[in-house]
Amino acid sequence: QVQLQESGPGLVKPSETLSLTCTVSGDSISSNYWSWIRQPPGKGLEWIAYINYSGSTNYNPSLESRVTISVDTPKKYFSLKLTTVTAADTAVYYCARGVVKGNRKFFDYWGQGTLVTVSS
Amino acid sequence: SPELTQAPSVSVSPGQRARITCSGHALPEQYACWYQQKPGQAPVLVIYQDSERPSGIPERFSGSSSGTKATLTISGVQAEDEADYYCQSIDSSGTYVVFGGGTKLTVL
Numbered sequence: 342q343v344q345l346q347e348s349g350p351g352l353v354k355p356s357e358t359l360s361l362t363c364t365v366s367g368d369s370i371s372s373n374y375w376s377w378i379r380q381p382p383g384k385g386l387e388w389i390a391y392i393n394y395s396g397s398t399n400y401n402p403s404l405e406s407r408v409t410i411s412v413d414t415p416k417k418y419f420s421l422k423l424t425t426v427t428a429a430d431t432a433v434y435y436c437a438r439g440v441v442k443g444n445r446k447f448f449d450y451w452g453q454g455t456l457v458t459v460s461s
Numbered sequence: 462s463p464e465l466t467q468a469p470s471v472s473v474s475p476g477q478r479a480r481i482t483c484s485g486h487a488l489p490e491q492y493a494c495w496y497q498q499k500p501g502q503a504p505v506l507v508i509y510q511d512s513e514r515p516s517g518i519p520e521r522f523s524g525s526s527s528g529t530k531a532t533l534t535i536s537g538v539q540a541e542d543e544a545d546y547y548c549q550s551i552d553s554s555g556t557y558v559v560f561g562g563g564t565k566l567t568v569l
Binding site: 376385386387388391399401402435440444445446447448449451452453454 | 490491492494496502503504505506509510515547549550551555556557558559560561562563
């Protein structure tokens with residue numbers, strides 16, 4: 342059974358960097374794609390980025406200038422960094438396993454999500 | 462304008478059929494998928510590749526797509542199906558993942 346678990350600070354100060362890690366179990370991180378998706382309180386889902394084991398990435402254009410996604414294949418985790426955060430970045434952050442094949446892109450396993458609040 | 466558009470809410474009585482639609486100009490070229498999200502929980506994939514159902518998803522969930530519209534159909538709606546439903550596809554450039562705004566399904 343594939344399982345993903347997010348970890349990281351639940352509170353980040355404005356203008357600082359949000360850093361999260363997703364640990365993968367039950368699957369090889371060397372297959373599929375791995376993604377971050379967020380959901381502001383009471384709002385819809387927003388895709389942030391995805392990466393594969395070789396480091397090939399794809400970023401949401403609206404966030405690309407502030408986001409870095411990386412993968413550590415031997416250690417079976419991938420990470421998210423979001424710089425210069427504001428209150429608008431307050432959200433539940435989910436990590437997910439992605440299937441990316443041509444015109445098919447979807448997420449079949451998700452972590453439970455972690456709430457990150459941006460506040461001083 | 463958003464890449465994918467969903468109605469904010471749909472209501473249906475138990476046992477009836479619910480149809481949730483998602484409109485997008487890129488849908489003729491890109492597959493759509495659907496997620497169910499219950500309060501306080503992570504989304505769950507219920508339909509991928511327009512009409513495929515993942516293992517463990519009840520048969521009452523089905524999907525279709527025609528032209529610029531994708532549809533999630535829940536036949537014989539149950540109280541447990543009350544949730545937010547999100548469509549997801551790829552943008553018109555064929556590069557980026559996009560989500561619809563979500564539809565809240567209320568079971569009366």
